[in-house]
Amino acid sequence: MEQTSTTTEHNIESVKFEDNNGVDGGNEQKIKDIFQDGEVYESPTDLNVTKTIPVENVPPLKWVNFELLPKKMKITNSGYTVILSAKWGQERPYITGGTLSGKYVFSQLHLHWGVNDMEGSEHTVDGCHHPGEMHVVTFKSCYLTQESALKETDGVAILVYLFKLQDEAHKGFSIITDALSGIAQAHTSMKIEPVDLNQLIKQFWTDYFMYKGSVSTSDCVHHITWMITRYPMAVSAEQIDSLRYLMDDSDELIKRNFRTIIPRDDRRIFHVLPSKSKYSTMLPLSDYDKVITQIYRMELELNSNPLYVLQGEKDLIRQKLIQMKKSEEYRNDENVNKKPVKYVKIMEVIKKYINNLF
Numbered sequence: 391m392e393q394t395s396t397t398t399e400h401n402i403e404s405v406k407f408e409d410n411n412g413v414d415g416g417n418e419q420k421i422k423d424i425f426q427d428g429e430v431y432e433s434p435t436d437l438n439v440t441k442t443i444p445v446e447n448v449p450p451l452k453w454v455n456f457e458l459l460p461k462k463m464k465i466t467n468s469g470y471t472v473i474l475s476a477k478w479g480q481e482r483p484y485i486t487g488g489t490l491s492g493k494y495v496f497s498q499l500h501l502h503w504g505v506n507d508m509e510g511s512e513h514t515v516d517g518c519h520h521p522g523e524m525h526v527v528t529f530k531s532c533y534l535t536q537e538s539a540l541k542e543t544d545g546v547a548i549l550v551y552l553f554k555l556q557d558e559a560h561k562g563f564s565i566i567t568d569a570l571s572g573i574a575q576a577h578t579s580m581k582i583e584p585v586d587l588n589q590l591i592k593q594f595w596t597d598y599f600m601y602k603g604s605v606s607t608s609d610c611v612h613h614i615t616w617m618i619t620r621y622p623m624a625v626s627a628e629q630i631d632s633l634r635y636l637m638d639d640s641d642e643l644i645k646r647n648f649r650t651i652i653p654r655d656d657r658r659i660f661h662v663l664p665s666k667s668k669y670s671t672m673l674p675l676s677d678y679d680k681v682i683t684q685i686y687r688m689e690l691e692l693n694s695n696p697l698y699v700l701q702g703e704k705d706l707i708r709q710k711l712i713q714m715k716k717s718e719e720y721r722n723d724e725n726v727n728k729k730p731v732k733y734v735k736i737m738e739v740i741k742k743y744i745n746n747l748f
Contacts, residue, residue: 391730408604423732430543431657433603434512437618439671441526441654445489450595450663455480456587463584465569469576469639471500471647474566476584483587485528485547488557488662489600490615494528494547496587497536500523500647501566503633510630511552512648512731513618515671522553523648524623526591540612547615552677553621558630562589567629576639594619596663603657620665620673704744716732 417453460476475498484495503522504510511520526549529539539545565585572580599618604611636644667673 407611429656430602430604431655432652433605433614433616434514434515435601435603435652435654435657435659435742437659437671438506438516438598438618439661439668442663445660445662446601446664448489449487451485451490451598452595453483453485453593454482456591456593458483459586460584462580463582465566465573465582467573467576467636468500469637470568470644471502472566472573472633472636473498474590476587484531485549488617491544494533495531497525497527497529499590501633503630503644503646504648505634505645505693507555507627507630509646510648513550513552514550514651518551519648520622521555521627522625522633523580524551524553525549543613543650544615546612546640548616548618550618551593551623552618553625553630553671554672554674555627555630556624558624559573560623560625563625563629564624565589567632570632570636573639574635576637576641584591592621592623593620595619597665597667598662599659600662601657603656603658620671622672622675625703643663646670656679 423597458480463474463476465489466473466475476496482495484493486493492699501511501522502510504519507521509519509521509525514526515522527536528547529536530542530545530547533539533542533545536546541722562585565582569580572578597620599620601616601617603614603616605614606612634643634645637645679686682735698736
């Protein structure tokens with residue numbers, strides 16, 4: 391297995407780990423340093439929430455300018471994947487905060503898929519593939535370009551969204567899939583109507599996996615900071631299938647453009663600002679699970695920064711909770727112990743937060 395190493399002045403062994411299960415948040419800089427230390431293994435790998443290291447007491451991710459409308463937007467068939475890029479007339483969107491040092495500006499996003507819905511994602515979850523994966527590529531602004539940033543050990547951070555199938559088409563993702571017929575041939579591009587990135591990218595602030603990995607090309611190795619949200623991106627089977635009609639350099643269909651999974655071995659995967667929801671590595675799409683995980687995230691953020699959560703979001707969750715409490719499924723307390731464990735937990739959460747959190 392190919393691996394590379396990076397050395398810094400800080401030794402990872404001097405960072406205090408609490409019972410080997412978490413990172414002491416007393417020194418924020420030390421927490422940031424651990425992501426630059428130790429061996430860096432080839433990507434991608436498998437994700438398992440029970441095998442991650444929790445990291446607390448770092449600020450939430452901050453997303454800036456993602457609501458701005460680009461001047462131009464373009465979609466490209468590279469012969470290997472679909473790339474969406476854009477240009478702004480002002481400062482481009484960027485992320486900062488969390489364990490990142492500096493601003494990481496948006497460069498492009500691209501997609502990975504397989505020959506059927508049983509494969510396609512680059513990362514696996516508990517040993518299983520998702521039907522696809524979206525990579526949002528950002529680079530550290532001080533390096534000026536993605537090409538220069540790729541030469542640095544802290545130059546590039548990729549936000550990862552794993553696809554999960556639902557009946558309805560994803561409205562934002564349709565911006566890409568509706569344009570695919572115009573770039574069926576390799577190395578073709580077309581301009582599309584610009585939209586703000588919030589239409590395509592679901593922002594996350596907490597409860598994500600993060601690790602340092604590498605991507606090898608024919609002549610060099612690039613270091614990547616991977617940041618994987620636990621919230622899957624819900625798309626339809628038809629939208630995924632439309633990607634399978636694109637052509638590669640040999641005028642063959644692009645059937646599989648995901649890489650082989652590399653064993654975890656001794657790599658460290660961190661769970662940054664984790665929620666209390668640990669019954670699965672990725673979070674489900676159903677409404678009640680969305681509400682519960684939102685509540686856990688809100689509790690964490692309210693504890694660290696009471697002004698962080700917007701009133702509109704609190705109102706929305708409160709309305710959903712009230713609807714759930716009134717519904718037949720959760721109405722009878724005496725029947726709750728007859729339900730699956732996660733329903734019992736949901737009832738407990740509703741009881742605890744419906745009157746107290748708001």
